[in-house]
Amino acid sequence: MTARERARAVLDEGSFRELLGPFDRLESPWLPRQGIVPQSDDGVVIARGTFDGDRAVVAAIESAFQGGSMGEVSATKIACALDLARRDCNAGNTVRPILFLESGGVRLQEANLGLGAIAEIHAALVALRRLTPVVGVIAGPVGCFGGMSLAAALCTTLIVTREARLGMNGPEVIEQEAGITELDAADRRLVWSLIGGAQRHATGFADVLVDDHLPDVGRALREAFARGTPPRHRSADVDRYLARLHDLARTADGDAVASLTPDDLRAAWPREHTDDR
């Protein structure tokens, strides 16, 4: 599914209204200067509508354009949509934010502007999620990486599929930076065992594991909004995670967790520990 199809499908039938759509032609001013054809939505769809009858805004990243990378325009569209949702929530008009996060991270052609706008997405998420749950969905195989993996981590609830991946550094980058003995990026089984949706769910980095099937995603979203805002978000659960890390560092002298496997981690950091945060 394209980002636009996802945004349309998740909203109540007939309620989809795209903002800054293709006809507005707000595209990257930087890509053409580097000989790259821009796209008229810069790879992000912002849509208003209703979800289960409630006012909602969807920001969906189109991974087919430049790998879902975040440039100045695409990242600012998301940051601004979240800021406007916060303004409405503050005024008592709750808006339900839904994010489809399929992104390779910063678009290198717009390096520092992408990075700076991603920082603005983070700022907007921290401010908005106090007022309404912010729900992120990682569905497709492109996954969510770089600065957008931090955005996923800042969501109140994160919904993933088995095909999804969530990591800060892409496997190829780790292989380049640290060598093939650190990570063989071509070993798909290994990669998914480390950062795939099922592992992220089992170890509490994601909240709901669904099939990439619209009714299931819709049900998970409905439940996430019904749960409301938690007393403490995962990214503020500092004592728990620091204690876990120090435990690992203590037991593995000199080279922490050198031999820790994904299965070990499922046993050490089981997801039920995150449900009562």
Added chain:
Amino acid sequence: MTAEPTSRGRVWFEIFAQGGTVVPSGAASVLVADAPLPDAPLPDAPLPDAPLPDAPLPDAPLTGTTARVLAVVPDPHNPFPRARGGEVGLLEGWTLARHVRAAIDADTADETEPPGPRRPLLAIVDVTSQAYGRREEMLGIHLACAAAADAYAAARLAGHPVIALLVGKAMSGAFLAHGYQANRILALDAPGVVVHAMGPEAAARVTRRTVDDLHRLVEANLPMAYDIRSYRKLGFLHALLDGIDADAPTPAQVSRVRSAVAQAIDDARRGPRDLSNRLASPEAMHARAASLEVRRRLAEQWDER
């Protein structure tokens, strides 16, 4: 005991920690201190319009506000080997979050009436990258970095002036975790002060170019530039401080940087708690015209007409 490796982060941390109390952080790679900063300029004193240091500031006494100073430094014995060179890894992200939140909690618990001003937080930024490793990914380095960004943002929203002082590298996810949520970003105009999403060698590999080709491309594309003067043109910086030896500053240079930090704290206290000031700079009007256009038109279209 071997000597700690020198780093600009450590040099500037020690400068700003002078006269204060070092807080045991629980991780050798994260330095934390509570230390006095010079008093901010008096509220009715005119603030310089021009970027520092064109407008010299009066030397303020080393009394007044106590700030929490935080830095990430290399630790050759880091239990996580991929984070031994000053990278922001798992322990670093969560440890920064812990000590930023401790400052928020301490001021929240202060029940004096009227409540005193929230203490400033000063992030000394010299971070080479996030840690690249298999275990880092498995153990959720994305969440560790998000936790640090979350804590700084929460401090800013609670009314703490959060200042980032760029003295070395401010790279990618490491900068997102440590510094990019600040109310005000200051940088030294010195060789080696770099903001970027990816180092030139890695960026060349990823984009299948030679490093020379990449540098030619960078010269023609402002957002891709590595040097801090180009970064200034994007409008994110509150001030760029020139004439400072970033490795071994003289006392006079230290004094100028301290004054600039004090001025930025004062400026942050008067401004909004969001990041809107980054889009209000004259540089942003030009370099981030597309950002401003997105924000203007999205707001127009938000409510159905």
